[in-house]
Amino acid sequence: MINAVKSELRKFFTTRLWWGMAIGIFVAAALFAALFALSYTSEGMGGAGGPGGMEGGEVQIANSVYTSGLGIGYLLLLTIGVMQIGSEYRHKTITGTFLSTPRRVQAIGAKIIALLVLGAVYGLISLVGSVAVGAPILAMNDFSPFPDIEVLRSLALALLALGLWALIGFGVGVLIPNQVAALLVGIGFAWIVEPLLGFGLSFWEFGREHLVKYFPSQATNAMVDTVTMAGPNAPENLSWWAAALVLLAWAAVLAGLGALRATRQDVA
Template identity: 35%
Template sequence: MTSFLRSIAAEFAKIFTTRLWWILALVLFGYIGLLAGGLAALFSGLQSGVISPDTVNTGGGALSGFGSLPPIIYSFASSVGYVFPVLIGALATTGEFRHQTLTPTFLAIPRRGVVLGAKTVTLLLVGAAFGLIALAASVGIGGGVMSAFGVDALLLDSETWLLVARSVLAMALWAAIGVGLGVLVPNQVASIVIVLAFTQFVEPLLRLAASFLEVTAKIGNFLPGAASDALVGASIFTVMNPAGAAPLDWWQGGLVLLGYALVATVIGYAVSWKKDVS
């Protein structure tokens, strides 16, 4: 237990003694704040009548498929911001291979499973912190904009805070997935390319293609992004699903995300983490 706690302390030191974490945190806050605030202003303006539907070519039915607006706005923290904890998880792991810091780490703590477990726990906590930062932007800015337009931001609704809690959990699990990916693909450039390509292009296209048929939509529910949206309980991507296939329950979505993290980490441990590093 002592070596595990020492490893966790060392992992926190590795992260917080660099500029990477706060640069990603600032970009995350700005990105989610801009997106949540902008779309909250657009949809709140349409809903309150301040903005005419004709000015944005909606034909008067802009919000008919969106249901309650606040959960959609707040869920941007995870449905869009999840790429950031994945990145920091992958970079925290691949940086060990790139800069050969694994060598002194393994000399100090030769139990490699302990080191990897400590890194995973550390990044789970860092991912949760990133979730809080993203939610400060989506709930703080998005909720403020909706209130300014006279739309109930539902900040006193217990379901809102359950969504917030599940969003934090989703972001933590995404960071663990990033760790697993970094162990599985220790080349830092390759990991970054995979994260960006999959999250920004491949999975959105797969989800769109799968959504047109109910059978494929059910399969698409097990994609990591869809599982994350199910865990959180709201997403702009879910309400745009034309097939109307029921998403996974929130706990099922959480288990699917956890499964991705475990599979990637276990395979990565077997194929790269146990190899000689210098």
């Protein structure tokens, strides 16, 4: 298994994709951290020093600043997850993968472990960018960069969230054999469909209280305990541990179905 995992990581890090993604996630994290830090520390912007219509304490403000690039991060990890398996089917290299690792369960397990490692690596890159930019801005505006140990917990959960999004991408990439279609469906749902659906359901009491909080993006935000929307139509958030279990369930179901299909289907 260790050799199979090394092989999967080598496949990824020997392409130019990895450093392009690394630069993108670092820059996005730094820019969003600067934007959010300046917004939350500006005077007259609403409750708790944040923009109007938002609420949260110093811990939530620090969490929001340091994980502000998480939305871009999980889209990139979703893309990596899709491409990690989708490119194999697209370029017909999956046959060689299964020949080099005859036990398909082991081969698919190696891909899953590799994706978790990639999630942690890119998560660290994202957090380095956001903390390096966000912490000084908070400090210069008389906000504590690390007001409580809960901030460190949120940073660790951000790493877990990115790994789980990579597994979600893996599941989508197997269940939709066409790589381009899988990318369009996965990114389109996470970036466009889910936010619009969540916004629409927020005006329905049952949807606001019982549905929206179980969406993967909503669960991701709840995991890291960020500043939340205020108002009568604001959806309820799960506690951080419940949100982590929800996102884990999404990843387990999609990755599990993908793994089941990959281990049973015929390949050319």
